Amino acid sequence: MTTENAAATAAAADPAPLLIRGGRPYGEQVQDLLLAGGRIEAVGADLEAPEGAEVIDADGCIVLPGLVDLHTHLREPGGEEAETVESGTRAAARGGFTAVHAMANTTPVADTAGVVEQVARRGDSAGWCSVRPVGAVTVGLAGERLAELDAMANSRAKVRVFSDDGKCVHDPVLMRRALEYVKSFDGVIAQHAQDPRLTEGAQMHEGVVSAELGLTGWPAVAEESIIARDVLLAQHVGSRLHVCHLSTAGSVDIIRWAKQRGIAVTAEVTPHHLLLTDENVRQFDAVFKVNPPLRTATDVEAVREGLADGTIDIVATDHAPHPRDAKDREWDQAAMGMTGLETALSLVQLTMVDEGRLSWRDVARVLSETPAEIGRDEDQGQPLEPGSPAHVLVWDPRPVRVADPAEHASLSRNSPFAGLELPGTNRLTVLGGRPTVREGQVVTR
Numbered sequence: 001m002t003t004e005n006a007a008a009t010a011a012a013a014d015p016a017p018l019l020i021r022g023g024r025p026y027g028e029q030v031q032d033l034l035l036a037g038g039r040i041e042a043v044g045a046d047l048e049a050p051e052g053a054e055v056i057d058a059d060g061c062i063v064l065p066g067l068v069d070l071h072t073h074l075r076e077p078g079g080e081e082a083e084t085v086e087s088g089t090r091a092a093a094r095g096g097f098t099a100v101h102a103m104a105n106t107t108p109v110a111d112t113a114g115v116v117e118q119v120a121r122r123g124d125s126a127g128w129c130s131v132r133p134v135g136a137v138t139v140g141l142a143g144e145r146l147a148e149l150d151a152m153a154n155s156r157a158k159v160r161v162f163s164d165d166g167k168c169v170h171d172p173v174l175m176r177r178a179l180e181y182v183k184s185f186d187g188v189i190a191q192h193a194q195d196p197r198l199t200e201g202a203q204m205h206e207g208v209v210s211a212e213l214g215l216t217g218w219p220a221v222a223e224e225s226i227i228a229r230d231v232l233l234a235q236h237v238g239s240r241l242h243v244c245h246l247s248t249a250g251s252v253d254i255i256r257w258a259k260q261r262g263i264a265v266t267a268e269v270t271p272h273h274l275l276l277t278d279e280n281v282r283q284f285d286a287v288f289k290v291n292p293p294l295r296t297a298t299d300v301e302a303v304r305e306g307l308a309d310g311t312i313d314i315v316a317t318d319h320a321p322h323p324r325d326a327k328d329r330e331w332d333q334a335a336m337g338m339t340g341l342e343t344a345l346s347l348v349q350l351t352m353v354d355e356g357r358l359s360w361r362d363v364a365r366v367l368s369e370t371p372a373e374i375g376r377d378e379d380q381g382q383p384l385e386p387g388s389p390a391h392v393l394v395w396d397p398r399p400v401r402v403a404d405p406a407e408h409a410s411l412s413r414n415s416p417f418a419g420l421e422l423p424g425t426n427r428l429t430v431l432g433g434r435p436t437v438r439e440g441q442v443v444t445r
């Protein structure tokens, strides 16, 4: 046992039993939950508190399985000014997450067993949530030759999700080979669908607003043409494809078509693409600069509809922290990306639940169960039933607060939601029976 593991084990020793009283699992009828020994021990009405148990009053709150993010940029190694495994997983816990999948575009790139094991180890020793590394598809994200996919899959990090995210696997032969390769260990290729030639110098969504502002446009077809090609490749190879941060109405149509044909494709949408549009870019505030770009109101409506009808499988944050000097620049010089872990569930509540388009049961599916399943993580996204691991979120949907990134645990402040009134607050995140967040604050220990 390494020193780190020993420390983690000691820290994890017997948390006190927790009785979550009076909450509504999945937003349905009131049931108490008793957590003990790292598992859910009982679910039912009026459970008795065992001796030494802590009782949490969850009256009026929603109880969900801990959230799982399939698309997080933790920036470590190499980008510690923007985020670290420690700070990013604290941010995740504040957002109600008990697991994140850490994207591979770090420095060095997570394209070997050594790097993915290092990231997983940092996650274990931080202890705020489970960290599952995503492996790069190609060496150095260069798009030229396949990385050591099997070495990463067979490493202690047990990588199942592979992505060059930030870049598109553009070469169809490489994409085909990658899809073939991951079949043997039930992996999935998560594609960042962006034709690089069609988006050279692109600054924002191509449309009326880009024309008026005189900025180089990023056409919807640059995303849609890659998705169309990839679903056909996935069908041809008989392998699993996951489409990252789908953002256009046309992309939703292609996924819907592919699913009707039985192609094994899953898709994600980000919280920001559920709310913001290219009209926000008129402010020329680089906090709205993101990849893929904010699209039109028609696209926002289409992705909401796709999420509501199950065409889009999950919500994933694409949490992309950047230091201030990378964002406080002229629009064309600023970095692309937004933070998202600490606002994700509020955004989903605002745009989907409060609009009557998703139930809380659906929220458990799109933010916990299905992302865990896509990532083949059997410890996460489990039902709120006796015997399941005690990864639990208690969410109060009633308070409305003005979002303030200064309160965030993330090291970065590039949230586009600052100043917006957002519903809901995190009362409690529990990881393996141990609280990581209470009343919105990361626990001290």
Ligand SMILES: [Zn+2]
Pocket: 165, 166, 167, 192, 244, 245, 291, 292
């Ligand atoms: Zn991406």
